[in-house]
Amino acid sequence: MTESEFLNALRRLPLHPGARGLLDDAALVDAGPLVLTTDTLVGGVHFLPDDPAEDVAWKLVAVSLSDLAAKGARPEGVLLNYPLAGGEADARFLAGLDAVLRRFDVLLIGGDTVSLPPNGTRVLSVTAIGADAAAPPRSGGRAGDSLWVTGTIGNGGAGLAVARAGEGPAALLSAYRRPWPRLAEGRAVAPHVHAMADISDGLLIDATRMASASGLGVTIALDSVPLSPEVRDWGMGAMEAATAGDDYELLFAAAADWVPPVAATRVGSLQAGAGLTLTDGGVPVALPAQLGFQHGG
Amino acid sequence: MTESEFLNALRRLPLHPGARGLLDDAALVDAGPLVLTTDTLVGGVHFLPDDPAEDVAWKLVAVSLSDLAAKGARPEGVLLNYPLAGGEADARFLAGLDAVLRRFDVLLIGGDTVSLPPNGTRVLSVTAIGADAAAPPRSGGRAGDSLWVTGTIGNGGAGLAVARAGEGPAALLSAYRRPWPRLAEGRAVAPHVHAMADISDGLLIDATRMASASGLGVTIALDSVPLSPEVRDWGMGAMEAATAGDDYELLFAAAADWVPPVAATRVGSLQAGAGLTLTDGGVPVALPAQLGFQHGG
Incomplete structure (x- = not known):
């Protein structure tokens, strides 16, 4: 896919109202105090070259939602950093993205789509935003717990x-x-x-x-x-x-x-x-x- | 650098209080309605292989701050997705990151540090958070403007x-x-x-x-x-x-x-x-x- 084709496909996913139809370079979120977390998956490190693109999309979003889960947050949405793969893989990635967003009631807030050099390493990132979190810290453990x-x-x-x-x-x-x-x-x-x-x-x-x-x-x-x-x-x-x-x-x-x-x-x-x-x-x-x-x- | 060494170095940068000392997988931001934007730079596409690592760090953050500028936002902080480069490059990247954060009064909120396969493509992302924005949309132009x-x-x-x-x-x-x-x-x-x-x-x-x-x-x-x-x-x-x-x-x-x-x-x-x-x-x-x-x- 070209960047334009990919963006048009992204616009058919569940969009956050603050995404402004993905016509902007920035999104607006007004949901009280927010929890923010970001995760990167690297091809050959976090997923295998022959892992299906649908599953890579699912996992990318799911691992970041898992960080929101650890704060007790309600997912507000995600921003996606995606390098175009070319061929069928982009459409399959989008299908997996659609599935994971809908399954966990998460909206797309924004992102950045880029191209890679030939045979470039697949490096995908997602930033997840959560709201309404009790947010227990990792560091709050007490002796005897x-x-x-x-x-x-x-x-x-x-x-x-x-x-x-x-x-x-x-x-x-x-x-x-x-x-x-x-x-x-x-x-x-x-x-x-x-x-x-x-x-x-x-x-x-x-x-x-x-x-x-x-x-x-x-x-x-x-x-x-x-x-x-x-x-x-x-x-x-x-x-x-x-x-x-x-x-x-x-x-x-x-x-x-x-x-x-x-x-x-x-x-x-x-x-x-x-x-x-x-x-x-x-x-x-x-x-x-x-x-x-x-x-x- | 190892991930631990890099994280310890990140902790010496200007940290957002919501970053909780980078001891958590998620950060908290309570600054009213927020503007969110994310950008990815790819080695060989957005920067040259011999661009100094300090400058790559500067540019990565600066391009995202530029999206906040277009919304009239006050920068609240950034999250960084960084693949370790090994050797001197990681320390030089941190020096550039420190410089751009301090120059524009921006705090580090969080991030994810990963390793790449050997000779992996350098793909770096940053998500910038802004507050207090008038946020004119890209789509608000009127005939005669x-x-x-x-x-x-x-x-x-x-x-x-x-x-x-x-x-x-x-x-x-x-x-x-x-x-x-x-x-x-x-x-x-x-x-x-x-x-x-x-x-x-x-x-x-x-x-x-x-x-x-x-x-x-x-x-x-x-x-x-x-x-x-x-x-x-x-x-x-x-x-x-x-x-x-x-x-x-x-x-x-x-x-x-x-x-x-x-x-x-x-x-x-x-x-x-x-x-x-x-x-x-x-x-x-x-x-x-x-x-x-x-x-x-």
Whole structure:
């Protein structure tokens, strides 16, 4: 597609009124205090060259909505930074974008469409805007807090392995390619928790970051990490699941006597001190060489 | 740099209080109705491989601030999507980022730092947030409006030629590498104009887009297009200057009897109808094959 064709197609997506029909270089949002988050996906790093363009669009938006979920925000809209791919891929990207926007009731606010040099790396960014957020910080954890996760851990990582292998359970592949931002869960727990984040780089590294930002240490009980039947059948253990990225479940710290109003699993606690302690059956176990995925690390 | 090193360096830049020390995946902004704009620069398309990393940082932020200027907004802050380059380039990018943020009193709100595959294309994005904007739309032009531009036209395009040639006037090179967003001018005229945009792809194409968005035609008098002495000395004529991009001057339409309170030049007018009419010495002249720069066109 040309830039004009792509822009005309974008105008048929659910548009934010502040987008002014995408005729402007800037958009207006008047929705009270806003939560802002931005994410970049790189071809060959965050998605595979043969991941379908529809799924790349879904994932791009979903990972940013996951950051809004971690603040308990209602999504207001997204801005898209898109390099034209040429051929069918642009139309397929738009179809996936339409699907994810409609599924999560999100509006397109604006963006920038550019061209790449021949064989240029696909680098896509999205900025998501949320409103009406309790916005618990990553750094608000308190000593004695229980640490909870939504859903199950390792599905995204196992799904990546399935995508690379070219065969495996569809549920895992879908978890990797079409992650599900926990928007409803985030809104339900955000007003009650001390700290919250989504799990994008791996449970262990994201829990350690939360503890560190809160000036605390963290203990995770490996045997309490919830694994899906598909992940177990795939042969992935708790340690591997807890260091795999791409899960987009929510991780939150809350008073030990509080019980979440949504499905969640208690996986550990925060305590005075620093760093990560892992246990299995109540016994401390050695830390893995890598706690999760770190860019440029 | 690793992601951690880069993040630690970012934390030494002027930070928005809502950035929460960049310890969160999302930022909070409470500044009333906001203007949002996002821009992407691609290595080999929007900047040259040997453009200094400091200047790439400056330009990335400046082009987005230019969109805020076109809305008459006060910059509130920016979010950055940055692929690590490795080596000295990351530190030099940070130095340029620090310079442009401080020069225009802009705060860092957040961002996402990623790694690229080896020899990956440099694709950088920034999302700029502005507040307190009169926000004249691109589409608000009225028949009979005068069309004005700030500054001079063609400096950016001539500067690109200088960069490619490897020698030439420093003022032109600087106009290309370190464009100056017209924030003060934008705030002064925004409450009084009917339509405003910045000139990023070329005067003729951006004026035609404004007319088209307003449902009007536009006439530009080539002999009134303001050229700097450096552009004249470089041998660039008005037609070439008016079709060159990268200027980041403001283009605005306002009632014919209104005179701007800032330095500006009247270059034409909007009228009923459609499309672009060019004149030189009052006589219509043929349109050039390309009105400006269009991505994927």
